Amino acid sequence: MFRIFLSKIRPPIPMRSLTYLFLLVLPLGLLGCGGSSASDDGAPASYVPPGEKDDYYLFYSGGHSGQVFVAGLPSLREIQEIPVFTPSPGHGYGFSKKSKKMMGEYRWGDVHHPGLSKTDGTYDGRWLFVNDNANNRVARISLRDFKTKQILGPIPNSMGNHGSSFVTPNTEYLLVATRFSVPLPKGTHAPVETYEENFNGIVSGVDIDPETGEMEVGWQVKTPPFNWDLGSTGKGPSDGWAFWTSYNTEMAHDSLEINASQRDRDYAAFVNWERAEEVVENNEGLNRRNGVPLIDPAEHEGVMYFVPVSKSPHGIDASPSGRWIAASGKLQPTTTVFDFKQFKTAIENEDFQGEFRGVPVVNYDAVVEGEVPVGQGPLHTQFDGEGNAYTSLFIESSVTKWKLPPWDKETTEDMSKAVTDKISVHYNIGHLVIPGSDTKEPYGNWLVAMNKLQKGRGLNVGPEKPETSQLIDISGEEMEMIEEDYTRPEPHFAQAVPADVINPIEVYKKENNDHPDARWDPENTGVERTGPDEVTVHMIAKRSQYYPDKVEVQQGDKVTFHLTNIEQVSDMIHGFGIAQYNMNGVVPPGDTQTFTITADEAGVYPFYCTNFCSALHQEMQGYLEVKPR
Amino acid sequence: MFRIFLSKIRPPIPMRSLTYLFLLVLPLGLLGCGGSSASDDGAPASYVPPGEKDDYYLFYSGGHSGQVFVAGLPSLREIQEIPVFTPSPGHGYGFSKKSKKMMGEYRWGDVHHPGLSKTDGTYDGRWLFVNDNANNRVARISLRDFKTKQILGPIPNSMGNHGSSFVTPNTEYLLVATRFSVPLPKGTHAPVETYEENFNGIVSGVDIDPETGEMEVGWQVKTPPFNWDLGSTGKGPSDGWAFWTSYNTEMAHDSLEINASQRDRDYAAFVNWERAEEVVENNEGLNRRNGVPLIDPAEHEGVMYFVPVSKSPHGIDASPSGRWIAASGKLQPTTTVFDFKQFKTAIENEDFQGEFRGVPVVNYDAVVEGEVPVGQGPLHTQFDGEGNAYTSLFIESSVTKWKLPPWDKETTEDMSKAVTDKISVHYNIGHLVIPGSDTKEPYGNWLVAMNKLQKGRGLNVGPEKPETSQLIDISGEEMEMIEEDYTRPEPHFAQAVPADVINPIEVYKKENNDHPDARWDPENTGVERTGPDEVTVHMIAKRSQYYPDKVEVQQGDKVTFHLTNIEQVSDMIHGFGIAQYNMNGVVPPGDTQTFTITADEAGVYPFYCTNFCSALHQEMQGYLEVKPR
Structure with a gap:
């Protein structure tokens, strides 16, 4: 089979221009000049230009x-x-x-x-x-x-x-x-x-x-x-x-x-x-x-x-x-x-x-x-x-x-x-x-x-x-x-x-969210003591804030976060990283996820959005305050 | 800027042929036919053909x-x-x-x-x-x-x-x-x-x-x-x-x-x-x-x-x-x-x-x-x-x-x-x-x-x-x-x-291996009881066998494997997966690595090479026998 590879040296003109020019040249009857065209006839290329999708x-x-x-x-x-x-x-x-x-x-x-x-x-x-x-x-x-x-x-x-x-x-x-x-x-x-x-x-x-x-x-x-x-x-x-x-x-x-x-x-x-x-x-x-x-x-x-x-x-x-x-x-x-x-x-x-x-x-x-x-x-x-x-x-x-x-x-x-x-x-x-x-x-x-x-x-x-x-x-x-x-x-x-x-969804629709601890309104969020050593947090993530953005617990508490990403916009993912607590959640739009940590270290630990979301993504953060026992 | 994108419909002739043909066409003085060439002049392509390397x-x-x-x-x-x-x-x-x-x-x-x-x-x-x-x-x-x-x-x-x-x-x-x-x-x-x-x-x-x-x-x-x-x-x-x-x-x-x-x-x-x-x-x-x-x-x-x-x-x-x-x-x-x-x-x-x-x-x-x-x-x-x-x-x-x-x-x-x-x-x-x-x-x-x-x-x-x-x-x-x-x-x-x-190495050279438990000769490998609840294994991996390929321990033992891949050939990596023991090692050629498990489950557990290595890769396996307490 007759095979030609592009030289490693970059050609002076990018291939798509060449293609374009070649399409112009085609009617001029020059096709016969290259032995390659016959053997390569009908062969497709792998190049999918920016903005186009794969097949x-x-x-x-x-x-x-x-x-x-x-x-x-x-x-x-x-x-x-x-x-x-x-x-x-x-x-x-x-x-x-x-x-x-x-x-x-x-x-x-x-x-x-x-x-x-x-x-x-x-x-x-x-x-x-x-x-x-x-x-x-x-x-x-x-x-x-x-x-x-x-x-x-x-x-x-x-x-x-x-x-x-x-x-x-x-x-x-x-x-x-x-x-x-x-x-x-x-x-x-x-x-x-x-x-x-x-x-x-x-x-x-x-x-x-x-x-x-x-x-x-x-x-x-x-x-x-x-x-x-x-x-x-x-x-x-x-x-x-x-x-x-x-x-x-x-x-x-x-x-x-x-x-x-x-x-x-x-x-x-x-x-x-x-x-x-x-x-x-x-x-x-x-x-x-x-x-x-x-x-x-x-x-x-x-x-x-x-x-x-x-x-x-x-x-x-x-x-x-x-x-x-x-x-x-x-x-x-x-x-x-x-x-x-x-x-x-x-x-x-x-x-x-x-x-x-x-x-x-x-x-x-x-x-x-x-x-x-x-x-x-x-x-x-x-x-x-x-x-x-x-x-x-x-x-x-x-x-x-x-x-x-x-x-x-x-x-x-x-x-x-x-x-x-x-x-x-x-x-x-x-x-x-x-x-x-x-x-x-x-x-x-x-x-x-x-x-x-x-x-x-x-x-x-x-x-x-x-x-x-x-x-x-x-x-x-x-x-x-x-x-x-x-x-x-x-x-x-x-x-x-x-x-x-294949027909994937773009977001998890709010009406299909059946997580019992989902929340959709910042007014229904909050931090609640649910046991002597247990705190439950109902939290919302939306561009570019967490509700609540302060969570106060006692050292030793088991803290459960139910985090709902209330976005209904494609690709609007929010992360949930807690500094030095070995935790990173990623919640796609419309989803609710549950995360649990044990707050064994006292101090103040920022949590923040780890998945880029907006111009003010960097500002999407809050604090976990762990009061010493 | 004048931009042309390839149609999603695959062109009838692959681009590298087009490039070739275009280079033939160039001397014919047809360059002036496309308005694109001027604006794209000097622009390189991203295509690196099979067998070529990136820059x-x-x-x-x-x-x-x-x-x-x-x-x-x-x-x-x-x-x-x-x-x-x-x-x-x-x-x-x-x-x-x-x-x-x-x-x-x-x-x-x-x-x-x-x-x-x-x-x-x-x-x-x-x-x-x-x-x-x-x-x-x-x-x-x-x-x-x-x-x-x-x-x-x-x-x-x-x-x-x-x-x-x-x-x-x-x-x-x-x-x-x-x-x-x-x-x-x-x-x-x-x-x-x-x-x-x-x-x-x-x-x-x-x-x-x-x-x-x-x-x-x-x-x-x-x-x-x-x-x-x-x-x-x-x-x-x-x-x-x-x-x-x-x-x-x-x-x-x-x-x-x-x-x-x-x-x-x-x-x-x-x-x-x-x-x-x-x-x-x-x-x-x-x-x-x-x-x-x-x-x-x-x-x-x-x-x-x-x-x-x-x-x-x-x-x-x-x-x-x-x-x-x-x-x-x-x-x-x-x-x-x-x-x-x-x-x-x-x-x-x-x-x-x-x-x-x-x-x-x-x-x-x-x-x-x-x-x-x-x-x-x-x-x-x-x-x-x-x-x-x-x-x-x-x-x-x-x-x-x-x-x-x-x-x-x-x-x-x-x-x-x-x-x-x-x-x-x-x-x-x-x-x-x-x-x-x-x-x-x-x-x-x-x-x-x-x-x-x-x-x-x-x-x-x-x-x-x-x-x-x-x-x-x-x-x-x-x-x-x-x-x-x-x-x-x-x-x-x-x-x-x-x-x-950047000048990376191809293999870890044997003479540079300073792991104290490295072994290079199958004769020096083996399974040794090193404590009441401790077993140490000196093991070699080479195409397409482990030495030893049987390891017998008692339930509850802490088992330490020192595994040396004695290959000195590029890309000849060996893996070390133990079935149902949550363990997967990967040892590049010339390297020695140490892995530890606690043999808490009795029974027979195959270990095997998880990283393809040779025609007989599939045969590269052994057994961990865990005798019940």
Whole structure:
């Protein structure tokens, strides 16, 4: 592909002028002068000029930062951080009573795989779900206000909630699987040397309330102590099913680097979640463990099947039609395409090559449509809705574009003919995302490569380098590299959706505020002693004053502030920092939040608005007087 | 100014091709066809293609996020977050023993004004200093590894460390002033109704060790309870001096929005820090308060002078020559230029218009060079080193470019002639930055406008909007708007420096590792009982294994992990997450860090590498076995 990069030396005339001039020049028939125009024909740019908006939201998982990062496409600019598992004083998250309670005892999470809610197999713009691999939780973010609304967990019996969060076509469930295995119930001790015997993995069906989005663990399926990796949910013919790959079917418990890479094939799990639901509904002799119905797939036929996959696989992705299931083994240079139709036939015919702990192992040859030689180190596959698949190659640091079945005879005889393009990314690519790839109708157009090691590619910021993303235009026959940007550690996957699918609110409307201690009139605010060591403050924030702006308490008092931001104007956020009291609230317009401190230090402590609000923002302050005991 | 924006509809051909084609077209003499080329002549672009690097580092203060954000110029892409006052599990910050100790009892900060270290009045690329307005601290970041090395504070006698951190020309001091006043020493209670009588402000000289950068409070100057706002340090003729504006010379203690906007003029403080140093060195009858020598400027002549400034000023900035001091009053449409030479003459001649609490108030007319009618709501001024100043206009949402003195007769007779250009930014601009503006030789070229309210300008992310920055090309006669990007809350100021001034390391070299519990050979690692309830683990992380990968302890043990990442390869970071133990370490190559947990929950808890490291990263794990008591 013919590629031209702008020189590092700044051009004498900015690009938008060039564009303008070029548009003037176009009619003059000069197009033929550059060989570049043909190959670049139809390729879009990533530049979104000041005042213009991006076309897509991109929701990155934030990895061990514990958060979600929201970027715009095509610019790749980060437009928001959504705090989920980690306190974030810039948003007052982890300082308000509500957010503290939601976070429980943990102050971080390891966010791996965001999943957008769906209706009829397409994104409905309601919620974003994310997992915490470390502390075995899932969270729900509302896309009405981009706020975390619920954190569920630690999920019982579940350790290493990595194969998560995969959303079914009508958001019936989040399906989540364990990366680690432990003796169950959690808290049981057994030596790791007894791993095969005493340790187990779990697949959980997290039930989603269709109205409120409220999550609860519906049921669990016990698995051997394989390390479940990534998964996806079925659709169309495979609706009702979900798929995970596993590494470590060796069931090694130490030096996994060596001991979990022994077998030539590992297993994927094909789980029939509709059947699991049925087992639970019919109460088919189930045990409950920690309050959750626990299904042993050996005892309940039809819940789980194993399918052999390439060595040490990472991703398994269902195509938009739901018929083709693509799994990649990172230590084998092919992506295997399973035909779900053949899989159904195989289980009907009991075409099994064996069983493992009572779970049938489907005959590999009966279900494989083909092995596409995508290149070295294939990990994950995304789909553009035009019959093409795109697989990330970790070892080659590339993305391979290939055609989904049905294949012509020439291709089936020489599977390399299925590969139609390949593009280099800087090493090493992990995940990649195409808008809507996991829906029945992907939006296509763009592919974002999430690269794992940058090693001096950007400005040097010392021994800890940022992560990088690259934007690839996939709207033409050939992929084209357009833009590169950086993120904090560490995106593992992302979801992208056209802007018009999401419809966020601008302010919290006064009439919807149901906080019992909300106040809207300065006359109803005040400081009240509500116990021998307890003071309650009803406070209002508005440009550019707090009511009241003096709060007098006794040393040792527990002081509860109910702060209402009575603004109804977009972006008119007020902060609430108390000097030397380790407190920073952030209250968006129309919201009421509750903050509590213990006034253990006597003296005078200013409180002030920490979030810029107006020309007189600096004057928005008050005093907490703590009288000595 | 003639401005053209690219249509939102993506152009059929990407801009870099257009640029290429345009360069082909140039010789054909078609340049005259577009009226835009003249006005845009010489203007650069912000696009940094994949694989290219930015030209400048931009260090944003992170406001109430508590961190520093590092971006590249001209792309505006964020390239790193430096955690300072807030835990950041993505960097393991706030989880290691060292970082926890450094943060003390606080889990957030309010970072306002970063200051780069200087040698001979120019940036030397060694350190970045930042302040915490909320908890009255300053921090030092090393630009060798982009890590926070020291947090000093809470500073004694100091409340609301906002007028901070201003670095003297050879990094002798950080000069910091209080925004809030309280009864001293801190911890004393007095009713705010006695504000004028009992409350005081403070200017502190934070002494910097020239070799190590270690900070300590050297001396303090007591001030009336004015709210000190922003400041700057002198250079050249004004070397040895520092300047702050104040709002609230009314000394109001409530409803500041109204009560602190009564007077037509407030005061700037001109502080002679060399004289303060001399007072302390000569021990001129000083009191010490909380261990710090406290100077009463009424008793020590020559330490502090007041200069009347425009109503409710915000910024005061010394020009590159050090002669012109520009102060802006946000409620008056002019920027006042003081002549430091005239100021020196005035104090020599005792040309005072009065005194306030024993501090001389210099005769305004004697020191003012001129009032430049920059426009509505002027806040801060930056300099390009070419004799031009750029002032942010909060109310007009613009930047005004104006000429520094000396002015010709025509200009002094009509000061509006000093104004040479004005550009709109989207509302509302607060700070702005030009690379090197506070040095004696600014680098110029770019100006970044930090805007405060975006109100629906970007993709809607709900009631909490991100902050925006805009990149303005100032290399030509007329300013030109180039690019826009977003940040988390909330940059208040920034510093920018050419990339080659900073020389960060790639890895921590083994030979420099002085951690007493570092280990480099798996044979020297292990788990040791070091007390009845204490276990010490010496552990190594390398691709893709921990040594040891099994740690057995008793329930209730305090377990200390000394983890050495023995890699010496760039970007080869290893994480250390312990499932359900609220622990995530991040150890860059060659570093050793110490983590402590109390093993209060029995059971088996996997630990694993949370920061992607290799193809077998997923296999990098081990088990913490906690045997029940």
